[in-house]
Amino acid sequence: MKKAKPIWTNILYFSITSAITLIAVPIYGWFVGFDLQQVLIMVLLLGFAGMSITMGYHRLWSHRAFEAHPAVRFILAIGGALAVQNSILHWSSDHREHHKHVDDDTKDPYSAKRGFWYSHIGWMLREYHPDRYYDYANVKDLQKDPIVVWQHRHYWALAWGVNFAITGALGLIHGDLLGTLLLAGVARLTLSQHITFFINSLAHIWGRQPYSHQNSSRDNALIAFLTYGEGYHNFHHRFASDYRNGIRWWQFDPTKWAIRLLSLMGLAKNLRRFADERIERAKASLQLNDAKTRFESFPDAERFIALLQSEYDLLLQRMSEFYATKKALLENKRLTTQYPDPAELMRRYAEVKAGWRRQRRLWKLLVALPAPG
Ligand SMILES: [Zn+2]
Ligand SMILES: [Zn+2]
Incomplete structure (x- = not known):
């Protein structure tokens, strides 16, 4: 050339x-x-x-x-x-x-x-x-x-x-x-x-x-x-x-x-920023794929991958609960309809936040599992 x-x-x-x-x-x-x-x-x-x-x-x-x-x-x-x-x-x-x-x-x-x-x-x-x-x-x-x-x-x-x-x-x-x-x-x-x-x-x-x-x-x-x-x-x-x-x-x-x-x-x-939830999802989905590839070398691969998938689904569920409640908290007008009681909304927020954090911690441990051997 x-x-x-x-x-x-x-x-x-x-x-x-x-x-x-x-x-x-x-x-x-x-x-x-x-x-x-x-x-x-x-x-x-x-x-x-x-x-x-x-x-x-x-x-x-x-x-x-x-x-x-x-x-x-x-x-x-x-x-x-x-x-x-x-x-x-x-x-x-x-x-x-x-x-x-x-x-x-x-x-x-x-x-x-x-x-x-x-x-x-x-x-x-x-x-x-x-x-x-x-x-x-x-x-x-x-x-x-x-x-x-x-x-x-x-x-x-x-x-x-x-x-x-x-x-x-x-x-x-x-x-x-x-x-x-x-x-x-x-x-x-x-x-x-x-x-x-x-x-x-x-x-x-x-x-x-x-x-x-x-x-x-x-x-x-x-x-x-x-x-x-x-x-x-x-x-x-x-x-x-x-x-x-x-x-x-x-x-x-x-x-x-x-x-x-x-x-x-x-x-x-007009500062543009992607929603936190979308960014978190991109990250989690990549972690899922990476871990799936790695788990393929595990002796009991199928069972591990099934477990991984169900924990991932739960992670996404906890994540959207958290972000939806956060949004409701930020948008005052929704307080009256979906959550008429502000104290109740705060309680719900603390609960879903803890739930998401727990699941995220577990997820991090799971995707970090080293391949055997
Ligand atoms: Zn650039
Ligand atoms: Zn570049």
């Missing part, structure tokens, strides 16, 4: 920025040194560029997981230019292809099935999809957003402009222009890009799959920590339009927290 044509501008760009980061920055640090302020500038810009990608490019534009005030969209478009990951339109078009054809070597732009290097950075170094020209047919909705169109039209001028203007201005204020450009400019850019690239590579290779085995995506708390919450990638591929990636309150997902904060401030609305 003929090798794909190299994309020299990208190869040159990555080579130069990597070389500066790995060679020039440490040399400068050794002979001249960086101070705490420069490190803080770097961390701030890293967070701004990174969250503009995760919150803006990814959850807002690619997945339409919420709506944002134009001021927020403008700031995210600027932060996206600072991250140098191409325009919102281009990025979202690629990302929607990724979700639609995930792991398909010919259609997923950064298919993890082609290995770590390819999904991380290799896909940008050669013309792997020469016949795929960008007509942006899959992002027609985004072309109605004037901020997206404006950013796309002036993308490269913006990317160079904001990188030099923001980093340069901060460097001038600081006093050490060159050092700030090196650390908060180039090294920050390299780091910021690899952090995003990890979501395409590592988050499809390393971690657990609690929600789906349909594709290679994985949940990994460590990757979530590095990527502003995007490491809960198995959940994300299963429930892509949910504004959250880490759904539990303790799961590290600063992008989710920031979106929620914006909504409290009136700057974001």
